[in-house]
Amino acid sequence: MSFLAKYIGQKVKRTEDPRLVQGIGHYVDDIELAGTLSVVILRSPYAHAKINSINVDAAKKAPGVVAVYTGKDIEGKVGLIPCAAAAPDMKKPDYPALALGKVAYVGQPVAAVVASDKYKARDAVDLIEVDYEPLEAVTDIEAAARPDSPVIHEELGTNVGWLYQAGSGDIDAAFAQADKVVSLKLVHQRLIPTAMEPRGVLAQYFPGEKQLNVWSSTQIPHLLRTTLAAMLGVPENRLRVIAPEVGGGFGSKLNVYAEEALLGWIAMQLGRPVKWIETRRENMMATIHGRGQTGTVEVAVKNDGTLLGLRYNVIYDLGAYLQLLTPAIPTLTGLMLSGCYKIPAIQLNCTQVYTNKMATDAYRGAGRPEATYLVERVMNRVADELGMDPVELRRKNFPKPEEFPFATAAGLVYDTGDYAKALNKALEIADYKKLRDEQAKARAEGRLVGVGVSTYVEICAVGPSVMLPSGGWDSATVRVEPSGKVTVLTGVSPHGQGEETAFAQIVGDMLGVDMNDVLVVHGDTDRVQYGIGTFGSRGLAIGGTAVAVATDKIVGKAKRLAAHMLQTDENSLTFENGKFVGAPDDKSMTIQEVAFHAYQAHNIPPDFEPGLVASYFFEPKNCTFPFGAHICVAEVDKETGEVKILRYVAVDDCGKQINPLLVAGQVHGGIAQGMAQALFEEAVYDENGQLLTGELMDYAFPKAHQLPRYELDHTETPTDVNPLGAKGVGEAGTIGSTPAVANAVIDALAPLGVKHVDLPLRPEKLWRLMNN
Amino acid sequence: MKINLSINGQKHEADVEPRLLLVHFIRDLAGLTGTHVGCETSICGACTILMNGKAVKSCAILAVQADGAEITTIEGLATNGQLHPVQEGFWECHGLQCGYCTPGMIMSACGLLKENPNPTEDQIRHGLEGNLCRCTGYQNIVDSVKYAANKIKAQTAKAD
């Protein structure tokens, strides 16, 4: 495989942007089909209640109303909402698309109203009378696990869904040999992903053709198609799922939701297009949440700082029901418990409990931010206890570059890495020694200034396929059309990552064509061959590799035809800048000329298949493991408890960068989300299971003036898992930044004797701490 | 209620329910879907437009309140296929990812630059505090606005 470097590695401006900056792209709600009806969902106001009866008579008679459906209407007709990640021994409740007999979280869908427009549908929803019998809500995850807790799903007999243990190495021996055991209890608070575009679904049915079309704001159009086909009993080859422009996902759209199935079913019932657009309030209460772990980490360590073992006992908040990947999230935490360090023995003990809240699931980082946060926090505690500099402690326990591939006791084999290099670069940029001197001065003046370091490694582009319920591969088809224009069909489904640009760069360089002649198509199951989708920082490393290999196959095929037409031997030809050269008499052919002849097929070798199309399904043999070092300098205002980020330095290594502009964008956004977890955001339920942060007004989503400038740099340690050498960067920033910020703020408070504070580090919490 | 308003220079006359939000008028009746809805509670700024030259959130205004108004939406910014400097800035500086907040951000930035053609970084950050973005971490948005400010300055200098 060979590449030019005209586009690859360059800061190429995005091809997506002209339509988006002019507001002429199409998100689900922007697609208008004639005769479309609006659907509005009635949702449970209770966290836990029996439904005695539902009366929809008045709603049905309201102006503009076409139909009203409840759980009974769809029972046995719309399949249950699926979970693809429940272990066979997991206790798992049925999760109907509309509640049947009971509700278990605020926001659970209870009924659907279909009307001529959204105002009328909203009016009619208010006319539905539901007789609820409220039950005691279970909201505290530690209490939920106790035998005396009310049980949410009676048929399960317990709130404990799954007990899970992972890790390897002799953990007891590790703790027996320790000079010191350091332990720390931490809360990974619930977060609300809050993509700026709420979810939305549009469905249309053609009874003659028996064809169902579903537009959904999703990250996984093909997986959604397969699942919806099963839920609705529609043959998969007559179901088309389209993910048009998608306004952010962060894992929240890596799922299969009630509304997606409901809308498909309603469109089939009514024979008219139907549209449902989530309100922000619905988005906050009924789209998956992230994080939600409370755990205690214990580390066995020698006096010289050598790590011997790590144990993490954790309770995980499933929420009321399982969404697509809910129980898998803490297993990812377990896999990353070794962090960037050599730890010979690791053990995870995970108790997963049901609570009367929205389900948790994959939110940017999905289990890895939890791992990195707990490891990086406890590393600082260990450094404290041993009187070591946190940087020295980290360095001492890094595997060396020559120790890769590096097998961890958590059960993974890290591909490539040079952790000290990234850390050293970050220290140099931040001028760590000077920072510490300045900190000492600031402390002497009575100011609360802290320096926080985090070194992280994460797991991206998960593979081989056995590691994911869906499979871990992805696909591409590359077509050089008769005119020489190139069409790329990718199985991944970007929604802001910029892969229309990145893939055009790859193909442009490999075929020696103008990247503006390369069209990248995604997100439509009728146009694109099956694919897995965009999540887990896999788009480029897996989807991009499929594109590159398919393109390489194109070059191989075109070369055969070129040799035939130039009447020379294939081996004497080389492909340079889009041209096959090296034939006698200096004759040459461009890839566009070859394409034309491949389709015209008047002069092809006897066994040559006409056309110039190639597909490739790339099966990765391992995951990739990007890493980096983040340094944060923070000051806590003594008067107000407010945290000011004075500097933020991030050195990330995502392997080979195809487009540094896109990489930086991903890192910026990731850091912002990680900082938001550290400083601001928390999904708060009260003891009755009411979501108190149910609007953007109450949920502390950060604004431009609350976030700092980020100073970025990188190291480049390519992976050998794929030929691009790219590791993935979608989640790195989020994973690295939460602990860096927390370590900085807690370091700032160290003179007050503070050893740990749970997130988010909001002014009020810090003020109380300083004033007690 | 009968209302008359102009959007991007085009006259619109309609009989609307008094409760109809301006953003729904723009999207559903005028068919201009570049103005997005991210909250309907005037927090996110995705629905920002220019009304009589001022940046406002169109989910916080009733269509009837816009009777007689001159409105510019994101679709009305580019002229003859030529991007407005703020649009160009967002493209140049990678000021967007998913693009959902972008029309609102751009319209807010236009409003901001009208009032303050020379904003500092801090003024830009505060000027955009009514607009939320989940993707970019804001830094490139700030740079996009700076780019636009410089570009507009250069253009006016040339015109003078």
Ligand code: FES
């Ligand atoms: S939709 Fe108007 S501010 Fe959010």
Ligand code: FES
């Ligand atoms: S670009 Fe996605 S929300 Fe701003």
